[in-house]
Structure formats: C-alpha cells, structure tokens
Amino acid sequence: MSDELHVVLDDTAMVAAGHGNIIVSGLIHHAHTRPGCFLYATACALVEADRARPGTAEHIAALPGITILELDLPAALAVAREHTWAEAHTRYAAEPAADLPNGAxxxxxxPDRWKGQPVRVIDLSQ
Structure with a gap:
C-alpha cells in the first residue's frame, strides 16, 4: 500500500490537461496504465474547470483512469463551511481518511492556492 500514489486534480489541473500540460498528461497516463496509481476529480472542481474552459468536464469524465468523486453528504458538509466549493471539495478529497490514512x-x-493548508501538492506549473 505504501507504493500507491493517490492524486486529486484541482480545477486548474483539469484545465491544464486540456492544454496539453505534460505533467498532468503523465499522471493521467499512469493512472490508466499502472496499478497502484489513482487519479481523482471532484465534482465541484469539475464544474469550476468547465466554467474556465468549456468542454473540460466531458473530457475529464471520459478518461478511463480518473475516478469522479461525487458530492456526498460528508463532502457537502465540509464544502458548506468554505467560500469556494471547488477548493473545499478538492481539499476534503485529499485529506487523510480511514481508507487513505496518508491522504492524497x-x-x-x-500551488500558492494551497499554501498554509494541510495538503501535499504536485506543482504542475514547472
């Protein structure tokens, strides 16, 4: 289990996927072809990404290596306390949980968006 990689795409990463960002493209490829590599997109971030770049939601949802995380009740309660749904849902999905003790x-x-928050970041802007 320690060799597994769990990654949640935020809305900026989803938009970058449509622009051919090589790092996010690599993550998508690995999630589809390598066991132990898991890629997630939250429903709230998917909406925000589609607002920024129409067609992004359909593109991301069609990729076989990405799991779409719905806004279930625990996520909705976490999102309700925040200002932005996309960031709150993404952070909630990345937090440690019983099935993912180290989080994602x-x-x-x-990456500056996530400074000061208890999350680990993969910087796709490099």
Missing part, C-alpha cells in the same frame, strides 16, 4: 496529493498549476 493535490495536482495543481496554482
């Missing part, structure tokens, strides 16, 4: 990384092209 957040892939982003805006």
């Amino acid at each position: 990384f957040i892939a982003t092209t805006a």
Whole structure:
C-alpha cells in the first residue's frame, strides 16, 4: 500500500490537461496504465474547470483512469463551511481518511492556492 500514489486534480489541473500540460498528461497516463496509481476529480472542481474552459468536464469524465468523486453528504458538509466549493471539495478529497490514512496529493498549476493548508501538492506549473 505504501507504493500507491493517490492524486486529486484541482480545477486548474483539469484545465491544464486540456492544454496539453505534460505533467498532468503523465499522471493521467499512469493512472490508466499502472496499478497502484489513482487519479481523482471532484465534482465541484469539475464544474469550476468547465466554467474556465468549456468542454473540460466531458473530457475529464471520459478518461478511463480518473475516478469522479461525487458530492456526498460528508463532502457537502465540509464544502458548506468554505467560500469556494471547488477548493473545499478538492481539499476534503485529499485529506487523510480511514481508507487513505496518508491522504492524497493535490495536482495543481496554482500551488500558492494551497499554501498554509494541510495538503501535499504536485506543482504542475514547472
């Protein structure tokens, strides 16, 4: 289990996927072809990404290596306390949980957005 990689794409990473960002493209490829590599997209971040770049939601949802995380009741309660749904749902998905004790990384092209928050980041802007 320690060799597994769990990554949540934020809305900026989803938009970057449509622009051919090589790092996010690599993550998508690995999630589809390598056991132990898991890639997630939250429903709230998917909406925000589609607002920024129409067509992104359909593109991300069609990729076989990405699991779409719905806004279930625990996630909705976490989101309700925050200002932005996309960031709150993404952070909630990346937090440690019983089935994922170390949490997940957040892939982003805006790493400053996550400064000071208890999350691990993969910087896609490099």
